Amino acid sequence: MERKLLKVRSIYSFIYMLLLNLNSLNTKAQTLLYVGDDCHYTTPKSLSTAFQTNLKNVLSWLSTDAATSKGYNHNSFGNNTSGDAAAYGLYDCRGDVAGYFCQFCVNTASREVLQRCPNRESAIIWYDFCILRYSNENFFGNVTVYPSWHAAGKKNVSGAEEIQKGEDFMRSLIRKATVETNQLYYMDAFNLSSTQRRYGLVQCSRDLTNYWCKQCLEAMLAQVPKCCEHNLGWQVLAASCLIKYDDYIFYNSPSSLLVPAGSQIAKQTGSAGRTRVSIIGVSVLGAGALLCFSVYCFWVRNRTRRGTGRDGQKPYTTSVPSHHNVQTAETLDPDLPTIPLLTIRKSTDDFSEASKLGEGGFGPVYKGTLPDGRQIAVKRLSQASGQGSEEFKNEVMFIAKLQHRNLVRLLACCLEENEKILIYEYMSNSSLDFHLFDDRKKRQLDWNLRLSIINGIAKGLLYLHEDSRFKVIHRDLKASNILLDDEMNPKISDFGLARSFEEGQNQASTNRVMGTYGYMSPEYAMEGLFSVKSDVFSFGVLILEIICGKKNSGFYLSQCGQSLLLYAWNIWCAGKCLELMDPVLEESCEESEVVKCIHIGLLCVQEDAADRPTMSTVVVMLASDKIDLPKPNQPAFSVGRMTLGDASTSKSSKNLSINNVTFSNILPR
Incomplete structure (x- = not known):
């Protein structure tokens, strides 16, 4: 019964996300606004065949990944080969854009970046909803604030008071993005007066830490007085971050997206309203048809597989089985991934003495290797420890939310069969x-x-x-x-x-x-x-x-x-x-x-x-x-x-x- 409820919830979630993305797509009239690129700051070169092949693979992977991820990701091809053939790529969709429209933006960017920046070892291209970047050098996690660009509106602000309020408002968004929410992006609005409202957005490339995101955003904000503080409507951006301020709502408001479609239709008038009704009607019909097809595929798969893999073994899962009466990772930190106990046992040779790195106050630490080749440090809470449970929860709560180059990174945890396990990045040089x-x-x-x-x-x-x-x-x-x-x-x-x-x-x-x-x-x-x-x-x-x-x-x-x-x-x-x-x-x-x-x-x-x-x-x-x-x-x-x-x-x-x-x-x- 519980599994059936989970399936129903998954289906409803799918419908909701589909309608949400269709609504987002329709409101943007299926167009993208090209913002700029950095081709003028790089020199055309003769590119090796190996690099061109790896670059093609990177761009193709980014385009495919954009449809299923959280709206950002990065990857590389050829980085294990000798020479300079490696290609590194990253895309990042705006925080209010995901799903199909994110993929649409990344697809467009990956195609046009080669046309706008031919024969470049590195390039960056911006659209209003996404950024795409590639290079022959590994730039992941590094802050790039030069070169930077700005664009300003033609109207002027009301006066010095608005300039100060606007700056204070943007600083509050930076704080919320880097300190309070840990999202590396934030969008909000404030009332300048009883009749005027202002809107702002800040966002960093999400391969950065909170600290470096804050440094990048503050560097962009510091340029505003030099270029556009007297303009009503501006944005300043670099490869690693952007800030934008205007007098109209230019982002998808979460509250507006949750308004029932009927109430939106009722507000439309004339031919524009009828067009809106038609678009939403087609979207709903399409969603219904897709739902029926998805349910059918789901039913057929369950009948043929019965929850097992092709080899008859239970497939790996990324969550705690529901029948275990333990505290789930979601109750500790919803964003922290979980790794199945079976995977951890295999990675550490079933917690063998040979893989043991040391003995901590609340249990042993082991070296492991995940199926994708990543080395990890596995901290296993001793079941005999009377003190460790509180410290385990404490560590998950803190370190999962803290990101800095001088803090060890917590990758995941495991809570199965009364085990409490933390998985960290492996430090090859010990302590x-x-x-x-x-x-x-x-x-x-x-x-x-x-x-x-x-x-x-x-x-x-x-x-x-x-x-x-x-x-x-x-x-x-x-x-x-x-x-x-x-x-x-x-x-x-x-x-x-x-x-x-x-x-x-x-x-x-x-x-x-x-x-x-x-x-x-x-x-x-x-x-x-x-x-x-x-x-x-x-x-x-x-x-x-x-x-x-x-x-x-x-x-x-x-x-x-x-x-x-x-x-x-x-x-x-x-x-x-x-x-x-x-x-x-x-x-x-x-x-x-x-x-x-x-x-x-x-x-x-x-x-x-x-x-x-x-x-x-x-x-x-x-x-x-x-x-x-x-x-x-x-x-x-x-x-x-x-x-x-x-x-x-x-x-x-x-x-x-x-x-x-x-x-x-x-x-x-």
Whole structure:
């Protein structure tokens, strides 16, 4: 019975989407408005046969995909071959356009881009409803703001007040697109007066992160005063984003699309109204005929296949089977894909020891390979863990909605047969502690690489604290939770202990202090108080560890006979900062940069949270060579209980608890 209801719902959804797209198509009178291209900024060249073949395949794939996807996608052909024959392509339909009309736009673009831009290794073409782009270089995820274009209307705005209101309105759309909705596009309107209304749209290429989308949109908005702020109606666009403002509704309003067809017909008059009635009538008849055909095909397929594949095996599915009495991924995050348990078992050789990457606080982490060849890290929540369920949900809720080049990316999850599994992008270079605290491996971390890692972690934290859709406090920042990709770029991982703040909230408290001694700020370890300054403290400890190549928690066991923070403070006061530096850095380091980083690290670990800088200030200090840094105050020497060492929950110590502090070491590699 449940399956029958699901089938009926699917059919009704199909009818609704078909009518929606037909309605969208009819309202646009089946025409596309060509906006422009970038052919004048590229030079014609003689293209190799291999590149032309791959380009043809890319454009063909994009045209086909546009009919079935969410309105955006990218692909490449020939990128595994030698030479420069690879072709990369991307299309992106406007956020209010999908289905047939998106495909119509992409089909037109893929055909005309070769005519308007012949013999080009890269090209971009715009229409009012889509953009299509290709190149012989991989541009996916990169922001392109030059060259840019603008178009302005002939009428003028009412005055300076409208200019300011228009700018404020567009900034609110940028915030909603990149912070509040995570959609990378947004459209809305506001009442300029009782008789005047203004409409706006912002959109980014949806291969970008929220952070880079925001940077691109703000770059476009910054051009408006130079070109068109006095014009009523304008748009500014580049390859990676666009913004548009006008006095008429130029996008498909979701509310207007949901109005019953009859009420729309009733508003029409004259021949235009009769034409509208005819179009809708034909559309409905066509939808009915297509529905009947679809139901027939659905019935025939069910009779012949009975839910099995051609080989008699159950096919892979992308959702949790309905008969499992577990919380579905949709209740955690509707946009997060799920992967069947069977697929995960095959990818990890049934969770074999050979595929195991490590043991985290709430379960093991495995390396896997999906059927399409992608390598993944599989974090499997231990069923014996009493604490892990909350942390699992917490991590899904946060990291699925956060996108930044310095945050590890959550790809999917699995909730079947009482399993709770998270699937991450695989980090081939493991974690920072794997390299930093090994006498042999840390020799590969020269000063430039360590400085790059420090900067990357800082930018990731800045995104969490100020630029993401939530203000997120990580609460467990440490070397083992910094993963390194193929190019040794750092990515912050493990959001099981993260907490978000509401707007205007700056501090919170908890009776359940969780984290790792040696990295916890004093106010958090002793009183359960946490804020963005708690993460700043942990970051300061990380800076000092990266510079000296030793763990904070075990530093007292070395020849120095004291904690890392105490030692760093003492040599700072004595003017001998370079004595803290890892000896392997002597040949590669820039002494002034090392001293500056130690200075910043000491500013971050000051005992009073109010004295510590914010991450935005830290990023500025790291980037500037001329800024005068304030003198640091005494750090918190007592935090870390040095006689405990670097305790963490693991198989050997998962019940360890001292002064109501629970330790964690979750490692999704």
